[in-house]
Amino acid sequence: MRAVVRTSFGSPDVLEIQEIEKPVPADDELLVRVRAASVNPADWYSVTGTPWVGRPQMGLLKPKEARVGTDFAGTVEAVGNNVTQFRPGDDVFGGRTGALAEYVCVREERAVVPKPGNMTFEQAAAVPVAALTALQGLRDKGQLQAGQRVLINGASGGVGTFAVQIAKALGAKVTGVCSSRNVDIVRSLGADHVIDYTHEDFTRSDRRYDLMLDVAGSRSWSECKRVLDPQATLIMVGAPKGNRLLGPLSHIVKVRLASVRSSRKVVFFIANFNKADMVVLQELLEAGKVKPVIDKRYELSEIADAFRYLGEGHAQGKIVITV
């Protein structure tokens, strides 16, 4: 089967399409023929091998795992002997390391669920990492309640476009921050108020928020706290790429240290894959409460271009790969 692999860290040029052995499902696994995948900043970091602080996990000198990608949607081709919830022919979506390939094997109990009938493979593949991050950030870390005011800084990318819709589905009053070209997109996703960061400084506004989901990580703590109620929560999701040693973590550490004495709560978290939350997303998609926004589509053979575009950090929604 064809798969995206790399044997060293570096620019997207290290990515190659290779013929590798088709996996065989274990007793508790499904073999999925991948029809579409999507890429996330975490995949970009795993290709570049940055920040260096992550190297013990990624591989000190070369990648521990040759295969790349996480989000997929496809059709079950075969199931192991102990699999009870899926059958060959079922359309599914989920997350699994190595998703940028023609096939993946996924354990039945892990983050794989039926694809909603109202979604294409491309739309479903756009969902897992970005939408799980938005869901867990708003609902679990932020404890977002109906009627609360939430600010989403970085509302137009993969995580942000899901966050606006999920916050609305949870009943919040949503303000999204994005650049001029994305104002209409963010408004169309249901944001009650949109701030164009190229014209307006949201930290100088009179508006106050109960929760800020900071996807962009573009502002300091002293700036953010001006618009946060004394009992508000700041959820840090992402930050600029930063230096090679600490990468986005340098911003996270600075904000954590600066906010130590504040009455406001500051939380950084890493989203986790689990079936229960994939089911929540499946239901939101089926109900039409959340619709993936797809920016560009690439073929598997154009994977380096897809990663170059991802690395620019200005996607309008998700970048999808057809397999």
Ligand SMILES: NC(=O)c1ccc[n+]([C@@H]2O[C@H](COP(=O)([O-])OP(=O)(O)OC[C@H]3O[C@@H](n4cnc5c(N)ncnc54)[C@H](OP(=O)(O)O)[C@@H]3O)[C@@H](O)[C@H]2O)c1
């Ligand atoms: N903690 C976790 O578990 C987790 C999970 C997923 C992602 N992340 C992190 O979250 C971040 C975003 O991920 P993503 O998938 O949404 O990335 P993405 O799809 O590349 O989107 C990035 C978005 O950020 C916006 N942006 C850039 N600079 C901005 C600024 N100064 N103010 C407001 N918005 C700005 C861009 O919009 P413009 O073009 O309009 O500037 C773009 O739409 C990354 O740092 C990623 O590593 C963390």
